[in-house]
Amino acid sequence: MKTHTLLMPLDMHLHLRDGVMLENIAPLTAFTYSGALIMPNLVPPVDTLAAVRSYKERIISAVPNDYFEPFMTLFYKNYDKAFLESVVDEITAIKLYPAGITTNSEGGVESFNIEEMRTTLEAMSDLEIPLCVHGETDGFVMDREAEFMSIYELLAQNFPNLKIVMEHITTKAAVDMLDKYPNLYATITVHHLLLTLDDVIGGMMMPHHFCKPIAKRPEDLDALLSVALEAHPKVMFGSDSAPHPQHKKESCGCAAGVFTAPISLQLLTEIFEQFDKLDNLQAFVSDNAQNIYGICPEFKEITLEKRPFVVPQNYSGVVPMYAGETIGWAIESVD
Numbered sequence: 001m002k003t004h005t006l007l008m009p010l011d012m013h014l015h016l017r018d019g020v021m022l023e024n025i026a027p028l029t030a031f032t033y034s035g036a037l038i039m040p041n042l043v044p045p046v047d048t049l050a051a052v053r054s055y056k057e058r059i060i061s062a063v064p065n066d067y068f069e070p071f072m073t074l075f076y077k078n079y080d081k082a083f084l085e086s087v088v089d090e091i092t093a094i095k096l097y098p099a100g101i102t103t104n105s106e107g108g109v110e111s112f113n114i115e116e117m118r119t120t121l122e123a124m125s126d127l128e129i130p131l132c133v134h135g136e137t138d139g140f141v142m143d144r145e146a147e148f149m150s151i152y153e154l155l156a157q158n159f160p161n162l163k164i165v166m167e168h169i170t171t172k173a174a175v176d177m178l179d180k181y182p183n184l185y186a187t188i189t190v191h192h193l194l195l196t197l198d199d200v201i202g203g204m205m206m207p208h209h210f211c212k213p214i215a216k217r218p219e220d221l222d223a224l225l226s227v228a229l230e231a232h233p234k235v236m237f238g239s240d241s242a243p244h245p246q247h248k249k250e251s252c253g254c255a256a257g258v259f260t261a262p263i264s265l266q267l268l269t270e271i272f273e274q275f276d277k278l279d280n281l282q283a284f285v286s287d288n289a290q291n292i293y294g295i296c297p298e299f300k301e302i303t304l305e306k307r308p309f310v311v312p313q314n315y316s317g318v319v320p321m322y323a324g325e326t327i328g329w330a331i332e333s334v335d
C-alpha cells in the first residue's frame with residue numbers, strides 16, 4: 001500500500017465559527033493539523049483584545065488535545081498604534097474584508113483610501129503584523145479578484161515592509177502578482193485546485209462548491225496548480241474551509257463557503273500525487289507558512305494511505321465537499 005507522511009501540516013485560512021458549530025468542527029482540523037490561522041468574521045467580529053483572548057480559549061476548549069495551535073487574527077479596522085502594541089503578542093495577522101463582500105464582512109473597509117488607512121498599516125508594518133486580505137471588488141463576480149489587483153499594488157507599493165497575504169487566490173492575475181512585489185504572498189485552497197466555474201454552475205447547480213471568491217476559468221486553475229505544485233515559496237495552503245449548516249447551503253439563497261476541513265489533506269495528497277509532485281507537498285502545506293509567518297508549530301506526523309475513502313454525507317449537520325464520493329487517499333495514522 002502506498003503511503004505518504006507529512007509533518008506539522010498548517011491550514012493558514014480557516015473558519016471555525018463559534019458555539020456548538022465550533023465544538024463540532026474544530027476537532028476535525030485539530031486531528032490532522034498542527035495549527036491554523038483562525039478567521040475573525042464572527043458576529044460580532046473579533047476586533048478587541050478581549051475578543052481575541054476569549055475566542056482563543058473557546059477554540060482550545062473545543063479541541064480534544066494540546067497538539068493544535070490556533071493562530072489568532074483580528075478583524076481589520078483603522079486601529080491606532082497603541083492598541084496594536086497591546087495586541088501584537090496575541091495575534092498572528094490582521095484580516096481585512098471589503099465591507100459586505102462575503103459572509104459576515106459587513107463591518108469591513110468601505111473604501112480603499114490609503115491615507116485613511118496609513119496610520120494603521122504603518123503601525124502594522126513597524127510591529128511586523130501581516131495583513132491578510134480578502135481581495136475582491138464589488139464588480140462583476142468573475143472579475144472581482146482581477147479588479148482588486150490594483151489595490152494590492154497600491155498596498156504593496158505604499159507599505160513595502162508590510163507582509164500582505166492575498167487570501168484564497170483564484171486567478172492567473174493574482175498568481176502573476178506574486179513575483180512582482182517582494183511583500184506579496186498568497187494562500188490557495190484545495191477546492192480552487194480542483195474546481196472551475198463549470199463545477200459550480202456548469203451542470204446542475206452545486207451549492208457545496210459555491211464560495212467567495214467563486215471558482216474561475218480553466219486557465220486560472222492551471223496557474224494556481226503551477227505555483228502550488230512547485231510549492232512556490234510565497235504560497236501556502238489555506239483551506240478557507242467555511243462550514244455552514246446544511247439548510248443554509250441547500251436553500252434558496254445559498255450561503256458562500258466550501259467545507260473541506262476533514263478531507264483537505266487527503267485531497268491535497270491526491271492532487272500532488274496525480275501530478276507526480278508529492279515531494280513538494282510538505283513545503284506547500286507547512287514549511288512555506290512557517291517561513292512566511294515565522295511560526296513554529298506543534299509536532300505532528302500524519303501518514304496518509306492510498307486507498308479509496310468514501311467522504312461522509314455530513315459532519316454534525318455540515319455537508320463536506322464531495323459528500324458521498326470516493327476519493328483516493330485516507331488518513332492512516334496521526335502521531
Ligand code: NCD
Nearest residue numbers: 015102103211212242256257
Ligand atoms: C467564508 C465564510 O463563510 O465565512 N465564505 C466563503 O465563501 N469563503 C468567508 C470568506 O472567506 O470569504
Ligand code: ZN
Nearest residue numbers: 013015039240
Ligand atoms: Zn475565508
